[in-house]
Amino acid sequence: xxxxxxxxxxxxxxxxxxxxxxxxxxxxxxxxxxxxxxxxxxxxxxxxxxxxxxxxxxxxxxxxxxxxxxxxxxxxxxxxxxxxxxxxxxxxxxxxxxxxxxxxxxxxxxxxxxxxxxxxxxxxxxxxxxxxxxxxxxxxxxxxxxxxxxxxxxxxxxxxxxxxxxxxxxxxxxxxxxxxxxxxxxxxxxxxxxxxxxxxxxxxxxxxxxxxxxxxxxxxxxxxxxxxxxxxx
Amino acid sequence: xxxxxxxxxxxxxxxxxxxxxxxxxxxxxxxxxxxxxxxxxxxxxxxxxxxxxxxxxxxxxxxxxxxxxxxxxxxxxxxxxxxxxxxxxxxxxxxxxxxxxxxxxxxxxxxxxxxxxxxxxxxxxxxxxxxxxxxxxxxxxxxxxxxxxxxxxxxxxxxxxxxxxxxxxxxxxxxxxxxxxxxxxxxxxxxxxxxxxxxxxxxxxxxxxxxxxxxxxxxxxxxxxxxxxxxxx
DNA sequence: GCAGAAGATATTTTCGAAAATATGTCCTAT
DNA sequence: ATAGGACATATTTTCGAAAATATCTTCTGC
Numbered sequence: 001x002x003x004x005x006x007x008x009x010x011x012x013x014x015x016x017x018x019x020x021x022x023x024x025x026x027x028x029x030x031x032x033x034x035x036x037x038x039x040x041x042x043x044x045x046x047x048x049x050x051x052x053x054x055x056x057x058x059x060x061x062x063x064x065x066x067x068x069x070x071x072x073x074x075x076x077x078x079x080x081x082x083x084x085x086x087x088x089x090x091x092x093x094x095x096x097x098x099x100x101x102x103x104x105x106x107x108x109x110x111x112x113x114x115x116x117x118x119x120x121x122x123x124x125x126x127x128x129x130x131x132x133x134x135x136x137x138x139x140x141x142x143x144x145x146x147x148x149x150x151x152x153x154x155x156x157x158x159x160x161x162x163x164x165x166x167x168x169x170x171x172x173x174x175x176x177x178x179x180x181x182x183x184x185x186x187x188x189x190x191x192x193x194x195x196x197x198x199x200x201x202x203x204x205x206x207x208x209x210x211x212x213x214x215x216x217x218x219x220x221x222x223x224x225x226x227x228x229x230x231x232x233x
Numbered sequence: 234x235x236x237x238x239x240x241x242x243x244x245x246x247x248x249x250x251x252x253x254x255x256x257x258x259x260x261x262x263x264x265x266x267x268x269x270x271x272x273x274x275x276x277x278x279x280x281x282x283x284x285x286x287x288x289x290x291x292x293x294x295x296x297x298x299x300x301x302x303x304x305x306x307x308x309x310x311x312x313x314x315x316x317x318x319x320x321x322x323x324x325x326x327x328x329x330x331x332x333x334x335x336x337x338x339x340x341x342x343x344x345x346x347x348x349x350x351x352x353x354x355x356x357x358x359x360x361x362x363x364x365x366x367x368x369x370x371x372x373x374x375x376x377x378x379x380x381x382x383x384x385x386x387x388x389x390x391x392x393x394x395x396x397x398x399x400x401x402x403x404x405x406x407x408x409x410x411x412x413x414x415x416x417x418x419x420x421x422x423x424x425x426x427x428x429x430x431x432x433x434x435x436x437x438x439x440x441x442x443x444x445x446x447x448x449x450x451x452x453x454x455x456x457x458x459x460x461x462x463x464x465x466x
Numbered sequence: 467g468c469a470g471a472a473g474a475t476a477t478t479t480t481c482g483a484a485a486a487t488a489t490g491t492c493c494t495a496t
Numbered sequence: 497a498t499a500g501g502a503c504a505t506a507t508t509t510t511c512g513a514a515a516a517t518a519t520c521t522t523c524t525g526c
Contacts, residue, residue: 014305014487015509017293041478051511052479053286057293060250064297066392072247073517075478085391092392095332158318159299159325163396247517248479274508284481285509306487308508472523479516486509493502 020048021058028067028078029173035081036231039068065166067173083223083230086174090219093167097215098208100155100164105204108154113200119147120196127189136179147192151199151211175218178226188214253281254291261300261311262406268314269464272301298399300406316456316463319407323452326400330448331441333388333397338437341387346433352380353429360422369412380425384432384444408451411459421447 027033044055059076062068069079079085104112123143127134134140145168155161191214198207223230260266277288292309295301302312312318337345356376360367367373378401388394424447431440456463 017509018305040476042476053289053512054510056286056479057290060290060293061297064294066395072251073478074519088390088392092390092396095328095393099328157321157325159321159400160328162299163325167392250479273506275506286482287480289509306508308488467526469526470524472521474519474521476519477516478518479514481514482511483513484509484511486507488508489504489506491502491504494500496497496499 016050017054017057020050020054021061023048024058025062025065025067025169028062029169029176031173031176033078035078035173035177035229037078039076039078041075066170081174081177081230083227086171086219086222086230089167089170089174090215093164093171094212094215096160096164096167097152097211100152100157100160101199101208101211102204103156104152104154105199105202105207107156112150112154115150115153116147116196116199119143119150120192123147123192124189135182147196151195171219174222174226177229178222178224181225182221183225249283250287250290253283253287254294256281257291258295258298258300258402261295262402262409264406264409266311268311268406268410268462270311272309272311274308299403314407314410314463316460319404319452319455319463322400322403322407323448326397326404327445327448329393329397329400330385330444333385333390333393334432334441334444335437336389337385337387338432338435338440340389345383345387348383348386349380349429349432352376352383353425356380356425357422368415380429384428404452407455407459410462411455411457414458415454416458 024033033039039059041052041055045051048055050058059068059070063070063076067079068076070076108116123140123146126137126140126143130137130140152161152164191210195207195210195214198210257266266272272292274285274288278284281288283291292301292303296303296309300312301309303309341349356373359370359373359376363370363373385394385397424443428440428443428447431443
């Protein structure tokens with residue numbers, strides 16, 4: 001159990017339970033808490049400095065997100081990683097992302113175009129500034145996420161946004177899992193620019209097919225370099 | 234607060250918290266707990282006979298399901314019903330249902346065809362036996378749900394199944410809301426048979442377009458007879 | 467030697483009290 | 497009269513102890 005130690009309280013939310021939910025979530029996504037690892041209350045109490053009840057509430061939230069699994073009367077574990085799960089997440093992400101991108105292209109106005117272009121521009125600047133492996137850099141990760149969020153931002157569906165965010169986190173955990181074994185990240189600069197151009201040009205068919213390939217190739221990369229970490233065939 | 238009184242414990246799950254989650258969920262879906270109603274711990278304690286902590290865990294689960302909303306430091310409320318929300322749920326359901334049905338048609342074998350036909354047959358028998366308004370009858374509701382589940386049962390995506398189940402419940406709450414004001418249910422017998430036939434015939438385009446209309450018309454019916462109950466335009 | 471019971475230990479689950487926070491009421495100053 | 501502050505009340509949130517359950521260990525009978 002090498003979780004994030006007791007930081008300043010109430011960093012994310014007003015209540016302690018919400019705060020701990022976020023910190024636990026980050027620890028799981030970053031694989032500081034390993035897939036399949038049992039989450040025992042004694043250890044969590046020590047690591048997070050909260051009581052049974054508060055931790056239980058946090059774990060219940062994360063169970064709904066698919067990052068934690070609960071076996072009744074037998075406690076909680078970090079959700080295991082399997083190739084079936086990765087495939088399922090990837091296919092579902094593609095479905096949702098294509099839908100939201102299509103709607104965004106249909107709905108988006110000037111502000112949307114500006115948001116897409118400027119988030120991509122920022123991403124490019126960061127890539128110029130940073131050497132080789134940006135993927136591990138938090139600044140790059142944030143800018144990358146913001147670009148993809150800008151693309152779908154006019155999807156007009158709170159439900160789909162919620163699903164998308166949850167799937168994104170689950171996928172990110174797999175990405176972090178393979179990061180340690182990945183030699184060099186493939187160059188995504190061209191991919192991102194192509195997606196942006198297709199979106200701005202309102203070429204829905206092209207934009208969605210590029211997004212499809214973009215997500216799929218990320219997933220393939222995980223399988224390629226982390227397959228030995230995935231249980232089940 | 235006219236919630237389901239203290240029934241036999243542990244009806245649904247091994248732990249009390251899971252049990253109460255299910256009972257609260259049913260009360261909310263059935264609109265025995267009204268949309269927007271504050272969920273105060275004192276009242277819930279009385280109605281469900283559980284402690285703060287246990288109730289809090291249940292409410293946290295339901296918040297993730299979109300049936301309860303939480304305002305930090307200000308407690309929980311039953312999620313409000315709005316026409317925007319209904320539209321969002323409906324469109325998302327159609328997206329997910331079409332995807333799962335397409336996959337089922339592609340993957341389903343003999344067992345799937347048999348399951349689809351037999352669940353529809355059972356539904357027909359129940360409709361023959363019952364007079365006029367079957368929609369309120371629990372037996373019909375179960376058979377109806379099982380038919381639609383059979384249709385998508387070979388979708389091979391735990392993630393999509395989870396999303397589907399959650400959306401189904403949220404939609405069912407809206408349906409129950411309009412049930413009290415609906416004169417007579419439109420005849421769905423023909424619709425169901427047509428969907429079954431298209432599915433068995435592996436006509437994906439037809440089957441998905443029928444499902445699309447099926448879900449959409451149910452939603453339209455809610456708007457028609459319960460619009461005065463929905464806040465927000 | 468081994469299956470199964472009985473007891474001991476570890477862990478989760480539930481509870482009700484205490485702390486923290488929000489809400490409502492009353493009073494005062496302008 | 498009314499805005500703002502101070503107190504009182506209502507409600508949520510958090511805690512650690514107690515109860516319930518599971519897991520491990522040991523012992524007995526065959």
